[in-house]
């Protein structure tokens with residue numbers, strides 16, 4: 001490495017970036033474009049009535065009950081509360097804290113308590129709440145217009161707003177899992193190598209606007225968790241969103257070691273916190289856990305997490321999940337993480353999955369298969385997302401469950417199927 005000049009590095013980055021752009025255009029733009037064209041050609045009302053295609057599954061052995069007996073811990077494949085009953089995570093993602101505006105979305109439209117109550121009323125018992133390292137490091141005072149519906153927070157800095165949102169959720173009875181989502185404050189996950197892993201200090205100086213060592217990543221974790229240390233409804237830390245290397249790869253052993261390092265630091269702050277460890281390859285792959293589990297000083301607190309979208313699985317021979325038969329999809333789920341449940345090794349939280357309000361054929365195929373699988377294995381889950389709009393450019397969030405008023409439900413097949421997953425049919 002020492003022999004590489006900075007000019008050579010620049011060439012390497014240009015090549016890496018270009019190949020990343022090509023694969024991204026193919027998988028995120030060209031393929032969905034084809035799917036959408038197919039959908040538009042074959043559009044008929046049945047496509048929009050997906051929920052009617054899903055059978056009434058036997059209600060899982062646990063309902064999405066609220067957490068009344070914290071703290072929680074793990075036992076085999078389940079998360080249990082202090083009374084020994086299963087606490088199945090039925091979560092929703094509330095994003096924004098890791099994006100450009102540095103705060104959870106919607107605070108310009110509704111008071112945070114209104115949004116928290118709405119989340120609970122919809123049946124979710126927990127929220128995954130992302131933050132970026134840049135938000136923690138820069139921690140600026142938030143402009144009042146972004147807090148228009150929360151005047152009691154005027155003049156507050158980003159970290160104070162984050163803490164206030166956590167407290168609002170937990171006061172409403174909703175458990176919170178804090179999530180380090182990305183390094184730079186922006187939508188995750190683009191191809192910027194600076195945001196691929198929890199540290200980017202292996203890249204040449206000057207390449208990343210926010211340069212971060214592993215130690216700084218851990219310090220940021222301590223900073224964001226410190227004000228939450230005595231809140232029993234803050235139940236865990238989801239250590240890093242979709243950890244990956246430059247080419248989308250990351251050795252499981254490297255990530256597992258880093259997870260243990262920060263996990264032990266967090267457990268010394270509060271030994272009750274669940275430590276959530278996502279899979280490699282953008283949180284698809286937990287194959288390595290069997291041979292190399294994450295082992296913390298305080299046992300029975302590791303939860304693994306997988307993200308499953310219609311485009312996931314795209315690098316494989318069998319193709320993305322949007323196009324697979326159920327058997328192939330289920331095999332892939334089992335191999336990547338389902339075995340952790342069936343062999344009673346550890347809980348798995350499918351912490352991100354989602355589909356648009358107007359699904360194409362691929363979306364329908366993926367969603368139907370995933371929901372069937374989630375029913376079958378009774379996994380913990382977290383839908384992406386509650387938000388009606390993306391922070392950058394205020395574009396519509398087609399995966400969102402709420403309308404622009406941050407209270408009215410987009411009452412379509414997704415919430416209908418999530419209710420079934422919660423045992424609330």
Ligand SMILES: *[C@@H]1O[C@H](CO)[C@@H](O)[C@H](O)[C@H]1NC(C)=O
Pocket residue numbers: 108389394404
């Ligand atoms: C975003 O768009 C919606 C719908 O047009 C609008 O109600 C809202 O005020 C916009 N928000 C911002 C911050 O521009």
